[in-house]
Amino acid sequence: MDNSSYTDRFVLSEDMDVQAVKEMVRILARGGRLLVTVPYGKYENHAWFRNYDRDHVRNLLSPMECHADLQTSYYRHTHGTGWRVATVEELEHVGYYDQANGGSAGLAVITAIKR
Numbered sequence: 001m002d003n004s005s006y007t008d009r010f011v012l013s014e015d016m017d018v019q020a021v022k023e024m025v026r027i028l029a030r031g032g033r034l035l036v037t038v039p040y041g042k043y044e045n046h047a048w049f050r051n052y053d054r055d056h057v058r059n060l061l062s063p064m065e066c067h068a069d070l071q072t073s074y075y076r077h078t079h080g081t082g083w084r085v086a087t088v089e090e091l092e093h094v095g096y097y098d099q100a101n102g103g104s105a106g107l108a109v110i111t112a113i114k115r
Contacts, residue, residue: 017050022063028114035111036060039104040074041094051096054088057108068112075107083107 024034043053076086079099091106099105
């Protein structure tokens with residue numbers, strides 16, 4: 001496998017994530033399940049990854065809607081208490097590094113079941 005794209009020079013194109021999810025759904029068998037997790041909160045583009053917001057998750061899911069039943073859950077990580085279920089509104093202003101935990105402070109978990 002060529003890992004050359006995992007360098008400082010790698011820049012995530014705007015629709016690369018959408019194309020990847022479309023392909024994953026395409027190859028699923030009927031009734032097959034796909035679990036997609038993305039960092040979630042206020043939108044931040046960190047070049048090789050993104051912190052998604054409501055509009056970017058909607059864009060990611062739109063090509064799947066006609067092929068799969070979708071369910072999205074949201075979680076928030078806070079220092080000292082760990083992960084818990086959250087609302088979209090609660091995560092609206094949460095940035096990737098906001099909890100000083102070395103990772104995402106919010107998470108969107110999407111389950112797709114192919115029709």
